Amino acid sequence: MKIVDVGSLTQAAEVLHVAQPALSQQLATLEGEFKQQLLLRTQKGVMPTEAGKALYRHAQIILRQFNQAQADVLNAGRTLSGQVSVGMAPGTAASALALPLLKMVQGRHPKIVLHINENFGTTLCEVVRNGRMDMAVLYGGGNAVQGLSFDPLLTEDLFVVAPEGLLRKDGEVALADLGGVDLLLPCTNNQLRRYVDQAFASAQVVPRVVAEMESSNTLAAAVGSGVGATILPVSAARAVAASADLYLHRIVSPPIEVPLALCESDHLPLSEPAQVVKAILLELVGQLKLDVGLHTLH
Template identity: 55%
Template sequence: MDTRRLYSFVKIVDAGSITRAADILHIAQPALSQQLSALEAQFKQQLLIRSKRGVAPTEAGRALYRHAQLILRQIDLAHAAVDISGRAPAGSVSVGLAPYSMGAALALPLLRSVRERYPDILLHINENFGGVISEAIMTGRMDMAFIYGAGPLRGVQFEPLRTEDLFLIAAPGGSVPSGDGDVSLEELAGVPLLLPSRIHTIRQVVDAAFQHASLEPRVVGEIESVLTLISAVGADVGATVLPWSAARATLDVQNLVVRRIVNPTITVKLSLCTSDHQPLSEPAHAVHDLFHELITEFGEDVAFGDAAMESSKASD
């Protein structure tokens, strides 16, 4: 297959017009139309629907478009691997981190480690919801991600790395149940909660726990912004529910009430996700290995700061 035809086809679909694509590619329109005709002859399928407004892919065209993107990305990776052979890893690596997760604690150490060990790697960090990140990995727009969940999901490979308990986080003296130590789900039912929307894993597992116990959470606000959540919890607008690692990385936990939720314990799984149909580039492999190193280093502290919290309570 002539990969130039695939590249031209992708540009035509992106531009929505053969004329515009010809201008972008600096190719005469008849020559571009010939390439398209050759592709349609090769696949024995109509790939585009032509109209006065431009072109749109047929079902077969959409299938070819997805595969063409992956093929062209693999070619780019092959060129990059050959170019940097024998040298330190170099190139662009995109990493996704789920909000309200251990990713908040890993972002800065990961960025610092990449800068120190692999100065020729340009690290792109994207904090977004798991569904958005998973789609980016499937389509080849992102190399890896540290997100909630353990799959299965078509096109994505999940590598479970951590299971964390959820905690009630609230301003002291607010509307949280009195007492120290753990807090039961039944006690939590009356607490005004600030949670992410229902597409977020934390919200889903909290809702599921309440539903299983025939209880209803008192959600007073849905917040997707970490900065807004920090301000709202500190101002006692409501409490929130987070893993210890995320709470410690984003909130001033020393001056907040932090109580493990029990009866039942609510847990979330965190996984490192990569594509299951295209290999990682050399620089992406290097970043992948750094991820593992950092998670191991965070191990005891991230699992739960029991000792630190007990010490804090004793001093109070």
């Protein structure tokens, strides 16, 4: 793993405090056991073969499980400790869960180190599948994905966030009325964007997308300056609207709903600390449903 990480036998030997001939011998032993060449030597260093990449992925999982086994055995009967990693897709209700989750875990289990990673849903799915992250909260989960399981958490209505005067102030807007509105949306590979595009396609409306962005701060500033409107789940829409004194309009005719799900590996068991964090996360989701309102979260 270290050779692949640094891309050099020499540098890996230095980091590991092992003589390079000894490290080369260990590599040769591995290649002999697997009967496959694992690394290719190039002028720029070394890079893994396809077999090497496969072993690297498994090695990450094996070492992570071994480290967790050590922690579980050493701390049996003691206060829970260890690192737990949770992914949160930006621009989702998950963002509202991050800080409460951190506070509650620290309050109840101060020796658990919580690692929160905000990233795109597709990236989070991949790191959960290969065992580099325990779980992730993201939109989607309706379609089966090999190596992953999805537990539905809640469903959110989509709202338009717009500057004053762009839309009527009646709190609702028909999807057909958005055809001529300048829209600022996430990139096309974003799961939320896919739901929006599908809804427009079903209504036979062509959206006028003038810019694509992922940052909620940039999005709020752009909408606040009058560049256009955006479409977000109600939790994120309220946060953006509050930050820039904008107006919310629930999309109707038809309404658009997006499911928020908890993503886990379907073949790697959660450690005891991760199970505790998951239980706290589900507790917070229950509170979020009540706080936001059952008429927009189901």
